[in-house]
Amino acid sequence: MLDKLTSVLDAKLKLLEKEGRLKGKEKVIVDIVPPGDGFGRKIVMSDQRTLLNFASNSYLGISNDPRLIKAAHEADLKFGVGPGAVRFISGTQEPHIELEKKLAEFYKTEAAMIFSSAYAANCGIIAPLVDKDTYIISDELNHNSIIMAIRFAGVPRDRKKIYAHCDMDKLRKCIDESVGNGKRLIIVTDGVFSMRGDYAPLHYIACLAEEYDPKFEEGIITVVDDSHGIGAYGKTGRGTGEVTQEDRIDIITATLGKGLGVDGGFIVSNEKVIEYLRETSPLYVYSNPIGSGVAGAALKALEILDSHEGLRLLERLRENTEYFRKGINQIGFKTIEGIHPIVPILIGDAIKAKQMVFDLYQRGIYVVALTYPVVPRGQDTIRVQILASHTRHDLDYALKSFQETGKKEGILE
Helix, strand or coil: CHHHHHHHHHHHHHHHHHHCCCCCCCCEEEEEEECCCCEEEEEEEECCCEECCCCCCCCCCCCHHHHHHCCCCCHHHHHHHCCCCCCHHHCCCHHHHHHHHHHHHHCCCCCEEEEEHHHHHHHHHHHHHHCCEHHHHHHHHCCCHHHHHHHHCCCCCEEEEEEEEHHHHHHHHHHHHCCCCCCCEEEECCCCCCCCCCCCCCHHHHHHHHHHHHCCCCCCHHHHHHCCCCCCCCCCCCCCCCCCCCCCCCEEEEEEECCCCCCEEEEECHHHHHHHHHHHHHHHHHCCCHHHHHHHHHHHHHHHCCCCHHHHHHHHHHHHHHHHHHHHHHCCECCCCCCCEEEEEEECHHHHHHHHHHHHHHHHHEEECCCCCCCCCCCCEEEECCCCCCHHHHHHHHHHHHHHHHHHHHCCC
């Protein structure tokens, strides 16, 4: 029955390979090597190669912290490794409630709710907030989860607009064109853009929302996915809102799986919005939550982040990021300017980017190439992600390896 489809899919896979866009089988990590000899933690792959990991988004470097592991173990021993039901049946356990309370306190909002992932959180909030009188406006480089959330919500083509990346004049034009055509307007954006490491000008977005809000019967809702913000950005790790000094965002979604080093996603907003989403969000109502062990580890991660130790980790992350960004530019690579630990190195050719990643792998550096459709055609990139746990030896060795492979591939002189 699948013969015809298999033939079609095989042709599509071969085309991806020809264009240099085939990801291939996942690389498998089989062990972790503790820090030593000046180097930080390393990963051991299934081919027994030992690598420095520059492709992780565990920005604070605490995913292997014994305190998180202990907290997860204690919660698992008490409640079991899985919730066994959705939240409204028997799947709500004490760590879930404690985590939601802590997240609301951390963001200084009224309420929070957790999801199995940030992807689920994004898909889980747009649909309940959209009806036939809703317009939605989205940045052109928003994460795939936002794009799919809008599709999942079934927003008609004539009720959604995409504005040029971080272009506030274009956003204003989109809002102007929406006035009089709907009762409610949703503006949704990434906080930090995962492929570029730049961030949305949230202050301008909030000001535009405030200016135009009276023109919509049910107002304007601002939604920000700050998955690469929490635990990585801002003096206290509170993300893009802290960096842009903006606290007027209505709904923030994010992950527990990047800066906090755990798993799962969440939303923070006012109490009534959260109450409504608990009742109507299909990805919340019909899906099991994260396990209590994961929630327990997330609580411990938040405790670390919201402490003097957390401030020290964030400062180290900023220092490492600045050091690597300065070094990679001095070598001669082109990057997207910024201060975030996502450092996109612009290659501009899918084949060369893939070959460089292979060469770096042989030298003990693990990074990934980003090619179309993840990034626009011709903007093929090697994305480097800096961690607080990287040592100066790690960074220097990575810079040396990039210089050698860049010359080998003819990207550097």
